[in-house]
Amino acid sequence: MSFSFIFFGFEEALRGEVPADTLTIAIKNGDEIIPLGDCFTRDAVGDVIDAIAFAVNSCEGVKELYIRSGKCDVLLFPGRYCQDNSITLRLGTYEPISYILFKINGDLIQLKIRREDRKDVTTVEVPREKFVPSAISFVSSFLVKFPDEDLMRELRIVEEMASRKGFLPTEKKFEIKVEWLGEVKCRNKKFSLVYAIISHGKEIFSGLVEPVAFAGSLLEVLRSIRGLENRCQVELTLYEDVIRRASSLVGEGSLEYFVPCFGNEWPGPLLVFKKNRELAFVNVKTGLIVGVGMEEVEGEVVRAVKEVVEKLEERGEAHWLRKELEEILR
DSSP states (O other): OOEEEEEETHHHHHTTSSOGGGOEEEEEETTEEEEEEEEOHHHHHHHHHHHHHHHHHHHHHHHHHHHHTTOGGGGTOGGGTOBTTEEEEOTTEEESOEEEEEEEETTEEEEEEEETTOSOEEEEEEEHHHHHHHHHHHHHHHHHHSOOHHHHHHHHHHHHHHHHTTSSOOOOOEEEEEEEEEEEEETTEEEEEEEEEEEESEEEEEEEEOHHHHHHHHHHHHHHHHTOOOOOOSOGGGGHHHHHHHHHHHTOTTSEEEOOOTTOOSSOOEEEEEETTEEEEEETTTTEEEEEEHHHHHHHHHHHHHHHHHHHHHTTOOTHHHHHHHHHHO
16 A cells, blocks of 8 residues: 655645645545645655654654754753654644654554544554655655755755665665764863764664764774774673673674774664674674675775864864874874
8 A cells, every 4th residue: 555745736836826835735545645734834844854764763763863953952852852652743734733643563653643623533554664765755856846955954864864774775885974963061061962873784883972982982993903902991791691692693602802882872782793804793782783894894994083083183182093093004
């Protein structure tokens, strides 16, 4: 059964016959069309982007979208936006106002639709693998005709998230992405707000990081590749059970491994095993194992460390990182 969001009056708006904010948004589920109400179209598109982020990774997806798009109050009040594996959105509706409760049930996303002019509740369930690309297509088609810089950035974020989580096809390429989002101030100290992503087609690691610690962990990966002594400061005895489970996932308990923290508590211990000329990244929480050739990892790690070092040096911080990188590369 097909699923899509639709705007009634979209063609008329393109021709300039009606204002864009007089459109009606609706849901098409198979042969059934469910009108939701007249809407502010950009608000509707923004809410659909939120719904995509939620469908991809529940409340963590919404949190990532908000942080990376500058809505950093989600760090202080996460439950205001998404909680208990559900999110309620209006899709910009104002006449009548509709409330759509999105909830994830395994591979399905459930929509419970309540309009203020009706007492009944309409429930729709859609496979997430269908919902995500369909909703992305809806947003893309709108922004092609009515560009909006902020919404286009948010679309790029959720498209990337969908690719990392397997909802869109993607190239298997080892990548490290570092986004500098700004600063937060606590008393007389300033801290950089940095979001980092490590992926190889699918996500290996993502989250807010402390940039110096993140670069330091990348240098530990580089040391391991170069056969140098690993200076990892993580107390491995704290993770004996984790190491045992990760070893069983890789299949050889005697392999050399280390636990870079990447300056972040989430997703918890991420183990890196050396196996011949390959590194196996093991996310014990999700069970994901990603094997990548050392040559591919090395080039990307060096590039990412240089990027972080340049940013830090602009701020007069962590000059020792460049020196350590140069020593490793000798």
